[in-house]
Amino acid sequence: MSKRDYYEALGVSRDASERDIKKAYKRLAMKYHPDRNQGDKALEEKFKEAQEAYEVLTDPQKRAAYDQYGHAGVDPNRGGGHGAGHADFGDIFGDVFGDIFGGGRRQQSRARQGADLRYNLELSLEEAVRGKNVEIRIPTLVGCDECDGSGAKKGSSPTTCPTCHGQGQVQMRQGFFAVQQTCPTCSGRGKIISDPCRKCHGQGRVEKSKTLSVKVPAGVDTGDRIRLSGEGEAGELGGPAGDLYVQVHIKEHPIFVRDGNNLYCEVPISFTRAALGGEVHVPTLEGKVKLKISPETQTGRMFRLRGKGVKSVRNGAVGDLMCKVVVETPVNLNSKQKELLEELDKSMGTGDEAAKYRPKEKGFFDGVKKFFDDLTG
Template sequence: MAKRDYYEVLGASKGATAEEIKKAYRRKAKELHPDRNKDNPGSEAAFKEVGEAYDVLKDADKKAAYDRYGHAAFEGGMGGGGGRPGGGHGDFASSFSDVFDDLFGDFMGGGRGGGGRQRAARGSDLRYNLRVTLEEAYNGLQKTINVPTTVSCDSCNGTGADGGVEPTTCPTCSGMGKVRAQQGFFTVERSCPTCSGLGQIIKNPCNSCHGQGRVEKERSLSVNIPAGVETGTRIRLANEGEAGMRGGPSGDLYIFIEVSKHALFEREDLNLFCRVPVSIATAALGGDIEVPTIDGGRSRVKIPAGSQSGRQMRLRSKGMPALRGAASGDMFIELAVETPVNLTSRQKEILREFDTLSEENNPESSSFFKSVKSFWDSMKS
């Protein structure tokens, strides 16, 4: 019986790319797997046919020969494989193993082509939450923090072995760090259970670290917090995280900044806002007030006569510094006209007299009540 065209077997076009061929193979292999076709006695043969087709078309050289000569490329010695496509490697297990590596190689320690054995494990990254005041965020500071972490074991120099002796090759995986097991048509690859994927074992573990190559310890670190940081700013300290396993590289330490709320200032990006209460007399007559600034200084602000609550005045370059660059934000003074409380009889008398005399001095009130009167008149009509 004549062999079917390999492209037809996979359901791919002759101009298909390597990625398209791989996708077609995955689809067909899943469709024809014997475990899903137990009532179909021909599924196993079809399944192997798909594996044979993919074994040829996945290889650029074999594919080129097949595109030119067809099945004849692998007959009579042309392919160097004794009549089998791919030189004796056309079985399904080999083909599926390649796809398996493509899919899961990153989780197995680097796939088939990287020498197999995993390197010594890198230490974990650490996170440290640091709260600073708004003044500290404005000025920047040098701060010492205590970080609970793991450090390289001094007793074994990080090797995990007693006396610092070098680990030996794992006899189970021969140093590859992984083992393979045949399960029917599948080749399953797992991390070696003996060495946990490291490819090496320790015969005499260090008493201090119990073979880990690292011990728990609290470290004191001096951290430079630059001026201009804000809540959410992240500072990375390379190699200051947990020590790696058995001499592996250390992780990094990430410091996340949180700026505390301030009693006087509210921050918005680089700008600061300060709500300042003023008396009715000052708002009406105008005057000067003294306001604080984030650098600890004072600034005099002129209040124009007739100022209303909510009016803002800007003090340029009195805000927060930019984290990068020489720019600075502004400070905005927001007036809050304060209504007096607990008035004396004399104060009330003066205010009533003032109210009587100031009907023409409240343009906003006059405009509002005129609009109200017009509204009521329209409702009546």
């Protein structure tokens, strides 16, 4: 079976640059690599074809020979002198895929950083606004003090893995191409512990709960995170520890609702206070303050108390307290009170006369009348 044209195999033009060839090969190899398509022989052949084309077209001498003589110019089994010799496809694999599959043969074994941890911290609104120091207790993995994190019994030390020679990876050849894999002997560590520590059983880490003091800055809100560097899990083989992220959650407050730096609350007032105006006391995080109610205030009106909100943890800006007035209808009236209300209602008259006292009511019913007139008209 004749071979496909190398340029066609990579999907590039005959005047493609070396950079374009490498990009095309990288894309195809990612798609057809055997590790991603195990057992699919057809895709494996496509990978081999792309790899062979790449090896030829990225070598200036081989590419020149191929452009002049075709496949015969780069066939090492032909005696015409145009062949470019045997290719080490392991080197090609390492060069192109080193950053994708772990660094190829050049990757050295290294200590592994420990995992990051998360702790959910629940605070009251007052605690979040003012800030505080809290102590938390977390279960984690810490470096073994018996072996100083090496995993080897005291007095001994890990030895270099004889399979990968400390590289942490081995190269598996299949025909004329090679694949980098994690060393099965040392699991990628590059070292072997023949005499493990009794306390940590060769892991270099042990489970332990530790108590930490966390400084919560004033103004934090739900969703904010406090990072404690190096307080996560201890690393493997003496590697650096991960970080601890304290996730803040603010508990629901019985009076205030927080939105960014602003606070919101509802203030119930009597209908007489709403009609005549006056002053009411409203709560803030610093204590009670007086709020002046304008005459003829309607329910739902919002009053702003500037600077009575939350101070931002980021830029120091202070929010406002937004007070929503809710007019409360009186209940449990006695007969005398009911008579007074009936007298008040009669004094306002009916029809157009009453409209000046209750303009919203008149506007609503006028709208209802027009709606039904339009339906029947």
